[in-house]
Amino acid sequence: MSETLVRFGIIGCAEIARKLSRAIALAPNATITAIGSRSLEKASRFASANNFPPEAKIYGSYEAVLDDPDVDAVYVPLPTSLHARWAVLAAQKKKHLLLEKPVALSATEFDTIIEACESNGVQFMDGTMWMHHPRTAKMKEFLSDEQRFGQLKSMHSCFTFCADADFLKNDIRVKPDLDVHGALGDAGWYCIRSILWATDYKLPKAVMALQGTVLNEAGVILSCGASLYWEDGKVATFHCSFLSNLTMDITSIGTKGTLHAHDFVIPYQEKEASFSTGTESAFDELVTKWIQQPSKHTITTDLPQEALMVREFARLVEAIKAKELKPENKWPTISRKTQLVLDAVKASIERGYERVEVGN
Amino acid sequence: MSETLVRFGIIGCAEIARKLSRAIALAPNATITAIGSRSLEKASRFASANNFPPEAKIYGSYEAVLDDPDVDAVYVPLPTSLHARWAVLAAQKKKHLLLEKPVALSATEFDTIIEACESNGVQFMDGTMWMHHPRTAKMKEFLSDEQRFGQLKSMHSCFTFCADADFLKNDIRVKPDLDVHGALGDAGWYCIRSILWATDYKLPKAVMALQGTVLNEAGVILSCGASLYWEDGKVATFHCSFLSNLTMDITSIGTKGTLHAHDFVIPYQEKEASFSTGTESAFDELVTKWIQQPSKHTITTDLPQEALMVREFARLVEAIKAKELKPENKWPTISRKTQLVLDAVKASIERGYERVEVGN
Incomplete structure (x- = not known):
């Protein structure tokens, strides 16, 4: 070897x-x-x-x-x-x-x-x-571009999938002594990460869970959502669930541009992935159609994103x-921020959908 | 004549x-x-x-x-x-x-x-x-299909556009004595209508505005959002704004299917419009890609949607x-329901983001 x-x-x-x-x-x-x-x-x-x-x-x-x-x-x-x-x-x-x-x-x-x-x-x-897919870097390039995207104003992320009866009965993700965060810890983790990623990992000052959380008999979350608030007025929402058809969207709306991806966690295909962007989108004079449609960007990769993750981790090692x-501090830092927001959303649910300040 | x-x-x-x-x-x-x-x-x-x-x-x-x-x-x-x-x-x-x-x-x-x-x-x-575009009927067909879509679980809608300085100063939609509902009455109206449309016009039992509403100096809403809750557990969110790049999305997630459209209020083009659907979307065995990608559906129309609206109205007349x-009662009924939800969202904003029951 x-x-x-x-x-x-x-x-x-x-x-x-x-x-x-x-x-x-x-x-x-x-x-x-x-x-x-x-x-x-x-x-x-x-x-x-x-x-x-x-x-x-x-x-x-x-x-x-x-x-x-x-x-x-x-x-x-x-x-x-x-x-x-x-x-x-x-x-x-x-x-x-x-x-x-x-x-x-x-x-x-x-x-x-x-x-x-x-x-x-x-x-x-x-x-x-998904953090390690080259598409993610390309999307981030767009979000960081003053001319094409401007300042992020609002963001929506969702990750849902329809768990079968066996999953809902036996999977570790529905067991309070194993993965007590349920859908929030599993699917919601990705939503929270995508929002932090889009906001340059600036923590929201507060979160409020959306009402309508679904719990199983043991009290584990099967479906929930939340809204996140930043000091500068940015707002984000997310929805995660084990009870709906497989869907994984990010929508980031800035002052000048808009980003959409519909397979952000796991791309439709292993070797390529797409996203779409619009910049200074506008209607024609009579407001009957758009002057310019959003553009689709396709990024290819030789290795699937999970192998790119291993490669990057191994490179650091x-x-x-x-x-x-020294170890690269970026990775534990963003893990911790994701967990902080997750904790705040969980606390909001447990406190009857109160507004909860995000810890640090 | x-x-x-x-x-x-x-x-x-x-x-x-x-x-x-x-x-x-x-x-x-x-x-x-x-x-x-x-x-x-x-x-x-x-x-x-x-x-x-x-x-x-x-x-x-x-x-x-x-x-x-x-x-x-x-x-x-x-x-x-x-x-x-x-x-x-x-x-x-x-x-x-x-x-x-x-x-x-x-x-x-x-x-x-x-x-x-x-x-x-x-x-x-x-x-x-947009209610009168043939795409809307086709999308509704999908949402009504037990096999392809199942039961609606969650919905997200947004309509934002970036108003210029002249609009933000002079447009009737930012004047408290003219269009006091601002972005909620203008862009938000469409979001609320799309959510009611997707839920067969069943009113939510309650709404809660999202925090972070932006008002102008005269107190008119420039940007806001809300979450909507139904008795059966359905949840919807929307975001509307005069302060972000032009974006108009609906995402409806059901137990079996998902619907996306990115130009629901005013289609990209006058003569055709698209939406995408996924049904029983799933990963491959190793969870490295999707078995089947969502399908795109394109609907053509000879007349733009505003002419179809006039045609339908004139047909009834x-x-x-x-x-x-007798006059067709459907149209005033859905206008009234849209206004009821709008009123509740407005009340929630005015009451410091309280949960507000929707009137009837």
């Missing part, structure tokens, strides 16, 4: 780990070295089903992966309620950390993870894949290993 | 009356018979600038149009604060009534207009043109004149 490849261990055999296993295999600077599950048999089955390299080690515990000196970084797809325990332990074992979202049960809990990463000099990144650079 | 043409009078020379003059000329069952302005010269200039038929009568008052026995129907593009006075008078003079939106200062005031129309047996319709049919 080449010295330049970052060696990943995976702890847990969640569905999403299948996608990440493929992503690690696709990323040119990463390889899978080990997988651990509480059941050795399950880990072994997972490794064969997902084409692990024959030399990959199979462990019957998470600890064994963290103790393996051949593991540089771990990918943690465990339920949210287990994040703090295993993420902190991984950092203490000097493993760089790629952690699934939502990153923790709360920002306060997440701070223990950040502290562990900082004091052990390991890189942290959460598993928000390599730099730390080879050049003794 | 053929007996079968419905003869329109126009009172007032607003900008929007130019578009309607053309629409009346385009509609096969309508003709322009008269225009009245407070200034005879202005009316005369308007008639020549807008290619009125040479036999059209030019009046120096609104009353003269209403008193003309050759006028079957009047189009009223006056500022909202003048609607009740002139609409009621028109009805009393037995003129059928095509009234610009917002229809009145409040639903209570609008009731005086409805009463006048009912007691005088004249047809009422508001000027919401003809039926009343020729067959002594």
Whole structure:
């Protein structure tokens, strides 16, 4: 195995780990070295089903992966309620950390993870894949363009999908002891991130959940929404749900331009993705049609976004290993902000849709 | 002039009356018979600038149009604060009534207009043109389809445009004594109508304005938004503004399907309009792409939507004149519901973003 490849261990055999296993295999600077599950048999089955390299080690515990000196970084797809325990332990074992979202049960809990990463000099990144698609950078270029977009005034984001009966009964995302944030932590995470992304990660001063939250019998959120407010008057809304047809939109409206994307979390296709923009859109003189229609922009990519995420994470890990650079602080910072807004929305729901100031 | 043409009078020379003059000329069952302005010269200039038929009568008052026995129907593009006075008078003079939106200062005031129309047996319709585009019927077909769309769960609508300095200083829509509802009455009217349209005109039980309303110095709304709540758990949000780039979206998300349109109020082009739909949208097995992309549907039309509106209105007027049919009640009913929701949103803003029950 080449010295330049970052060696990943995976702890847990969640569905999403299948996608990440493929992503690690696709990323040119990463390889899978080990997988651990509480059941050795399950880990072994997972490794064969997902084409692990024959030399990959199979462990019957998470600890064994963290103790393996051949593991540089771990990918943690465990339920949210287990994040703090295993993420902190991984950092203490000097493993760089790629952690699934939502990153923790709360920002306060997440701070223990950040502290562990900082004091052990390991890189942290959460598993928000769309951040790494080249389309995202292109969209951001548009939003940052004074001439084409101007100042952001309002934003709407939604991510819904229609969970089947089995999901609604058995998935970890509907279990209060596993992923207590439900649809807010899963789909809502992406909505919140997209809004923060569009606002240059400036935290809103306050949020108010929208009424009409749907909870399951155990009190886990199946559908909810919120409005977010900034000091300068910007307003954003989002809606997330396990109970509606698959939809994932971002709409950013600025003083001079408008951005639309309809597949922002997971692009329609692996190798290309589109978005549309309008600038100084206007009607003809009689207001019977538009002078100019929005333009569609299509961005191609050789690697799917999840492999680009792994590649970027591994690049940072390599730099730390080879050049003794410090971990890139951007990634834990935006994870924490996303969690802060998520916490505030959750608090607003719990307090009967009160306005809740966002912490810091 | 053929007996079968419905003869329109126009009172007032607003900008929007130019578009309607053309629409009346385009509609096969309508003709322009008269225009009245407070200034005879202005009316005369308007008639020549807008290619009125040479036999059209030019009046120096609104009353003269209403008193003309050759006028079957009047189009009223006056500022909202003048609607009740002139609409009621028109009805009393037995003129059928095509009234610009917002229809009145409040639903209570609008009731005086409805009463006048009912007691005088004249047809009422508001000027919401997009209702009459064949695309709208096609979109509604999709929303009504149990198999393709299922039950509506959430809806988002926005209509924003970037008013220039002259508009923000001088337009009637920013004057408290003319169009006191500002952006809510103008752009917001369409958002509210689209939401009611998608919900089969079932009124929400309550609304809550979103915080962050922007008012001008005179207290007129330049930008605002709201969330709407139904008994069955449906949630809708909208955003309307004079301060952002031209954007007009509807997004309806159902249990099985999703509808998107990005030019719902005024289509990009006069002769065709599109929307997109997805049904039982899903990812591939590894959740790396969509199995099926939403489909785009394009609907063509010979006449622009404003001419289709005039044609439909004139058809109803003809039926009343020729067959002594009663006026179609659908149109005043949906105008009234739109106004009721608008009133509730306004009340919520005025009461510091309280939840406000929608009247009936």
